[in-house]
Amino acid sequence: xxxxxxxxxxxxxxxxxxxxxxxxxxxxxxxxxxxxxxxxxxxxxxxxxxxxxxxxxxxxxxxxxxxxxxxxxxxxxxxxxxxxxxxxxxxxxxxxxxxxxxxxxxxxxxxxxxxxxxxxxxxxxxxxxxxxxxxxxxxxxxxxxxxxxxxxxxxxxxxxxxxxxxxxxxxxxxxxxxxxxxxxxxxxxxxxxxxxxxxxxxxxxxxxxxxxxxxxxxxxxxxxxxxxxxxxxxxxxxxxxxxxxxxxxxxxxxxxxxxxxxxxxxxxxxxxxxxxxxxxxxxxxxxxxxxxxxxxxxxxxxxxxxxxxxxxxxxxxxxxxxxxxxxxxxxxxxx
Amino acid sequence: xxxxxxxxxxxxxxxxxxxxxxxxxxxxxxxxxxxxxxxxxxxxxxxxxxxxxxxxxxxxxxxxxxxxxxxxxxxxxxxxxxxxxxxxxxxxxxxxxxxxxxxxxxxxxxxxxxxxxxxxxxxxxxxxxxxxxxxxxxxxxxxxxxxxxxxxxxxxxxxxxxxxxxxxxxxxxxxxxxxxxxxxxxxxxxxxxxxxxxxxxxxxxxxxxxxxxxxxxxxxxxxxxxxxxxxxxxxxxxxxxxxxxxxxxxxxxxxxxxxxxxxxxxxxxxxxxxxxxxxxxxxxxxxxxxxxxxxxxxxxxxxxxxxxxxxxxxxxxxxxxxxxxxxxxxxxxxxxxxxxxxxxxxxxxxxxxxxxxxxxxxxxxxxxxxxxxxxxxxxxxxxxxxxxxxxxxxxxxxxxxxxxxxxxxxxxxxxxxxxxxxxxxxxxxxxxxxxxxxxxxxxxxxxxxxxxxxxxxxxxxxxxxxxxxxxxxxxxxxxxxxxxxxxxxxxxxxxxxxxxxxxxxxxxxxxxxxx
Numbered sequence: 001x002x003x004x005x006x007x008x009x010x011x012x013x014x015x016x017x018x019x020x021x022x023x024x025x026x027x028x029x030x031x032x033x034x035x036x037x038x039x040x041x042x043x044x045x046x047x048x049x050x051x052x053x054x055x056x057x058x059x060x061x062x063x064x065x066x067x068x069x070x071x072x073x074x075x076x077x078x079x080x081x082x083x084x085x086x087x088x089x090x091x092x093x094x095x096x097x098x099x100x101x102x103x104x105x106x107x108x109x110x111x112x113x114x115x116x117x118x119x120x121x122x123x124x125x126x127x128x129x130x131x132x133x134x135x136x137x138x139x140x141x142x143x144x145x146x147x148x149x150x151x152x153x154x155x156x157x158x159x160x161x162x163x164x165x166x167x168x169x170x171x172x173x174x175x176x177x178x179x180x181x182x183x184x185x186x187x188x189x190x191x192x193x194x195x196x197x198x199x200x201x202x203x204x205x206x207x208x209x210x211x212x213x214x215x216x217x218x219x220x221x222x223x224x225x226x227x228x229x230x231x232x233x234x235x236x237x238x239x240x241x242x243x244x245x246x247x248x249x250x251x252x253x254x255x256x257x258x259x260x261x262x263x264x265x266x267x268x269x270x271x272x273x274x275x276x277x278x279x280x281x282x283x284x285x286x287x288x289x290x291x292x293x294x295x296x297x298x299x300x301x302x303x304x305x306x307x308x309x310x311x312x313x314x315x316x317x318x319x320x321x322x323x324x325x326x327x328x329x330x331x332x333x334x335x
Numbered sequence: 336x337x338x339x340x341x342x343x344x345x346x347x348x349x350x351x352x353x354x355x356x357x358x359x360x361x362x363x364x365x366x367x368x369x370x371x372x373x374x375x376x377x378x379x380x381x382x383x384x385x386x387x388x389x390x391x392x393x394x395x396x397x398x399x400x401x402x403x404x405x406x407x408x409x410x411x412x413x414x415x416x417x418x419x420x421x422x423x424x425x426x427x428x429x430x431x432x433x434x435x436x437x438x439x440x441x442x443x444x445x446x447x448x449x450x451x452x453x454x455x456x457x458x459x460x461x462x463x464x465x466x467x468x469x470x471x472x473x474x475x476x477x478x479x480x481x482x483x484x485x486x487x488x489x490x491x492x493x494x495x496x497x498x499x500x501x502x503x504x505x506x507x508x509x510x511x512x513x514x515x516x517x518x519x520x521x522x523x524x525x526x527x528x529x530x531x532x533x534x535x536x537x538x539x540x541x542x543x544x545x546x547x548x549x550x551x552x553x554x555x556x557x558x559x560x561x562x563x564x565x566x567x568x569x570x571x572x573x574x575x576x577x578x579x580x581x582x583x584x585x586x587x588x589x590x591x592x593x594x595x596x597x598x599x600x601x602x603x604x605x606x607x608x609x610x611x612x613x614x615x616x617x618x619x620x621x622x623x624x625x626x627x628x629x630x631x632x633x634x635x636x637x638x639x640x641x642x643x644x645x646x647x648x649x650x651x652x653x654x655x656x657x658x659x660x661x662x663x664x665x666x667x668x669x670x671x672x673x674x675x676x677x678x679x680x681x682x683x684x685x686x687x688x689x690x691x692x693x694x695x696x697x698x699x700x701x702x703x704x705x706x707x708x709x710x711x712x713x714x715x716x717x718x719x720x721x722x723x724x725x726x727x728x729x730x731x732x733x734x735x736x737x738x739x740x741x742x743x744x745x746x747x748x749x750x751x752x753x754x755x756x757x758x759x760x761x762x763x764x765x766x767x768x769x770x771x772x773x774x775x776x777x778x779x780x781x782x783x784x785x786x787x788x789x790x791x792x793x794x795x796x797x798x799x800x801x802x803x804x805x806x807x808x809x810x811x812x813x814x815x816x817x818x819x820x821x822x823x824x825x826x827x828x829x830x831x832x833x834x835x836x837x838x839x840x841x842x843x844x845x846x847x848x849x850x
């Protein structure tokens with residue numbers, strides 16, 4: 001009996017505290033959906049022989065689990081590379097002094113607007129905020145073309161957005177405040193509220209509601225829109241405000257985490273993520289738009305050249321978010 | 336001595352991380368600002384959350400009494416199959432169940448009806464939470480019902496009718512379990528975040544989550560969590576007071592044969608109520624998952640299988656280890672609390688149980704993420720510590736209630752005979768509380784196997800466990816893949832639980848205990 005207990009205890013200790021010791025490895029934390037990010041990381045492993053240990057985030061935690069983990073780990077970082085789905089989260093880390101400034105040669109073909117001026121992050125492959133709509137419920141003539149159309153009475157209680165306290169919807173609203181000014185933005189949000197806008201739990205939930213016909217249309221990201229089209233033939237996509245303020249473009253960002261010694265492997269992955277190959281892979285898997293000029297696009301993927309982007313400074317927009325977060329919370333809670 | 340041996344690791348490995356984060360919070364330069372921001376609105380929100388969770392706990396416990404009696408006291412056939420089926424909602428993540436019920440509402444009701452809108456609000460939350468937590472109540476109350484001496488019931492039946500026996504004997508005898516079920520479910524419901532977030536209901540946990548995840552204000556989130564902990568401690572202390580005043584403590588002879596009721600009325604009622612519950616809470620959501628999984632063929636199911644297969648062994652081992660340690664700690668804490676009145680470990684486990692998972696995760700990171708303890712932080716050890724910290728209290732409660740029912744005379748007789756402490760535990764106490772040990776093992780296993788809140792904060796880079804894989808993949812996966820994954824998790828869980836039932840039946844038979 002005692003021997004069995006001892007063997008059992010030994011097994012617990014061996015299993016529980018076993019960890020793979022591999023010096024040729026790096027740790028990546030990513031908020032990009034695992035279905036899209038994992039194949040890219042696997043390809044990097046295949047090409048370089050460097051083992052990638054990844055931590056992914058979940059929709060249930062609003063993709064903020066990783067960010068909080070990075071903040072909590074600040075004094076003894078486990079992560080080498082942070083791959084974010086948008087620049088806002090990265091800006092939070094920059095402000096908390098968690099990132100390491102690095103300039104990659106692979107970023108040379110990317111426009112300065114998509115890079116941090118202090119090189120704490122560099123953008124690549126972008127998504128855009130779009131409107132998806134249910135073709136069975138909205139005729140072509142009735143499809144909104146501007147975000148401001150969503151306050152029209154004919155869409156009352158039939159438009160969904162994700163909770164603006166989290167994710168890319170936060171980014172979208174902060175960008176709106178930056179572009180049209182606080183006063184006009186607040187008026188717009190009040191009008192949305194008066195029009196009984198539906199606040200969904202996430203962009204994925206917006207997609208689900210539109211596909212199932214619970215609402216006519218909703219704001220989401222191009223990767224969700226792409227999945228919605230794959231799931232259902234009755235989904236249409238609109239880049240809003242092409243004659244006005246433009247559509248919000250959200251690049252992925254890659255950053256190195258500040259550590260006693262930033263490894264060469266981490267820099268290799270940083271460079272790899274910024275490569276044209278990665279942009280092509282992401283264009284194929286989730287219709288993300290490459291930021292390098294002249295990258296050959298797969299069929300069905302739009303080029304940034306064909307979209308009027310919203311004219312914003314990403315760092316300033318991150319700063320704007322900090323100012324309006326309290327207002328957004330009150331707005332959501334007042335629903 | 337055993338108490339000290341168990342108490343020290345509990346103190347240093349589980350409680351110290353939490354104390355550390357509490358101290359950090361109180362020494363933070365923004366403390367006064369954080370305290371000032373806790374307005375009356377927050378306290379109203381806490382009351383609202385308590386009211387909703389109170390309703391959930393009441394409904395679940397009521398269901399637990401009715402179904403617990405049907406399952407454990409009526410003479411029905413295929414009892415074990417029913418027991419297994421009734422547990423199923425516990426296997427399914429609250430978030431997935433909420434999504435499934437919302438989809439069902441869309442299919443059944445017109446989207447503009449008020450009933451549909453209600454499913455998005457409080458009724459929806461109460462419905463989903465009650466569905467999830469009722470099996471917990473059935474297990475707790477059922478376990479207590481199977482511990483009641485047959486002679487007590489038969490004597491009561493000789494004097495009065497069934498109704499008198501049920502209300503005047505049976506219910507008072509299981510009162511501690513009823514109160515435990517109510518309090519545990521209230522705490523579970525008030526701490527759960529994903530369902531109110533999905534249904535768009537503002538409750539106390541969504542407020543904590545917002546501070547944590549939208550404002551990255553860990554200190555305020557921690558302060559708000561302390562309020563939640565205070566409420567939970569208050570509830571548990573009140574519960575203890577109620578139980579200590581109960582007549583329940585003066586009686587009880589365990590290990591005797593269980594009385595089963597074979598009256599036609601009772602048996603038919605049991606079949607109807609059990610079948611209805613299983614259809615409503617198991618077959619309907621499961622049918623939706625099956626439909627969504629195979630609507631476009633079998634390819635998505637196969638894809639989900641290939642994604643989840645590599646995660647099964649590690650997840651199962653982690654959950655089994657977490658459950659074994661939790662049950663062991665729970666047993667020691669319960670025994671010393673009930674028999675020797677040493678309640679410190681109980682209180683510690685309660686506080687850990689009451690802390691929201693994300694906050695506990697942060698506490699673990701802040702404590703273990705350093706060069707000395709990195710060997711724990713970068714291994715599965717951190718997950719086991721997380722599971723044990725979060726869920727051991729469940730074992731303490733369940734096993735504690737059973738230990739209460741053991742007459743002191745049994746152990747006293749053994750002491751007079753000169754039988755040593757460990758032999759008394761092994762030969763008298765453990766066999767008598769085996770059903771509760773099993774029930775708490777199953778509940779702990781289910782919670783560890785499906786845990787997301789702690790796991791997402793601390794799972795080691797490059798490792799894969801099942802709930803993490805399901806939720807990271809489902810973020811942008813097609814509905815058919817998401818449903819297939821939920822279905823596979825369900826199938827794996829039911830297989831493992833069946834296996835555990837089988838093993839435990841053998842153990843129970845060895846000790847000749849009725850269950």
